[in-house]
Amino acid sequence: MTSSPFTIPLWCHGNRLSANNICQCLEMPDGGLTVGCSGLRLTQVPLGLSNLTVRLFLDKNLLRSLPTDSFSDLFMLDELDLSHNQLSSLEAGCFRGLVSSLRFLDLSSNRLSALDPAALGGLRAHANLTHNPWHCDCRMQLSMPRLDLDPSSLTEVICQTSDLPNLGAVGMPLVLLVEDWDLCLSVRRTTDVVMLVTMFLWFSMVISYLVYYVRQNQQDARRHMEYLMSLQTRQA
Template identity: 65%
Template sequence: MFAQEPSVVLLLLLVCPSPTQVMASSLLDMTAWSPGNSSPTAKDCLQVETRAGGLTVHCSGLRLMKVPLGLSNQTVCLFLNKNLLSSLPPNSFSTLLQLHELDLSNNQLSTLEPGCFYGLANSLRLLDLSSNRLSTLDPEVFGGLQVQVNFTHNPWHCDCSMQMSVSLMDLEASSVERVVCQTSDIPNAGTVGLPLVLLVEDWDLCQSVRRTTDVLTLVTMFLWFFMLISYLIYYIRQNEVFANQHFEYIKFLENREPFSPIEFLKNL
């Protein structure tokens, strides 16, 4: 009977889940989203309850262009791999305070905006950003995170911001030597194709930035000193003019005849 009516088997599987996992979305939910829908929701994903009571949410391969709305705050693992995400705006996961693992691999991410991982500092431990289109990183993106990251298979441009960002996190051990610089700020053709960890060992990618900062500081100090000297010269010259005018007035008073009230009355 079951062989003739597969819908009955599916119904029994949904009504009688295994002791360790509970299916929290139906097959109808899995097909509810299409690439034309700009606002996918959590119902478009497969949600599985873990033994500890949290949720593992699978949104893989749904061609999502945005992070789904309405994800449960009980989510501990979120798989958004194999989609069409191109950027992560601020507060993309701010409600997922228990999120431990986040898989964003095999997307089209080229931009991670500061604040996109806001709210995950105390929970997130695993982050997969492999196989995307990331070329640079803003250190503010990973501020406060204590996370192990997979950065492999991205067209990295190794510069000071990249060096500072990587120093804030723990690269996944198996991927450290596979974070390769396709381009860099160092004018040396030998750096192309070199792993970032080796490049940082031999070069300081922030050295040119520090030199520029030092030059700007010196120029600013010189301009400030020049303005101070110019003001002092102007102040001294103005006082000299005032002193000369005062001196001339005193000489005028000294050379003037004494005032006589009688002569004054006669003139009247």
């Protein structure tokens, strides 16, 4: 293997980054490239990455989110390291184009709290999801069956916060938590309560209308009877 520095055009908010921010490129025997952009304080995925890139290291940067089609040109990408960034959101389609090639995805040590199937886009990679502030709730429970990640990846989704904090959920893997508890139960209970309150209010309105209708008819009937009696009195 031969190693040589490989400069990639890097842009941040429309300004050219310093020439000191250089991604190192390692050419592999099969012609693929290993590109290392670690620790460059990047705030976005660099433009101009070669479509021959097989391994891409973007760890230890300042990435906060991944826009749609962030890696769509890297159809040979096998390994992607995004660990030790500040990722808190993954936009839908951010991994588009990687479904057939990506086998390893490192998202550890970020700020992710939810797994969105639309963001993962059907990835079947083995993912490192450790050291993220995952929030285990009904949405996460419903998302799990739609995730195509390697099943062993999901054992690393540890609940840092949960909708069941008083039941020992914090610190548990999500896959174990959903086996013992229904995280959507509180949502369903809330929905049931709302439905009951709505039905009660509806019935109250119906009953109030019936009472008003009966009383109004009684008053009309009384006035009619009084009128008839007054007619009889006049005739007498």
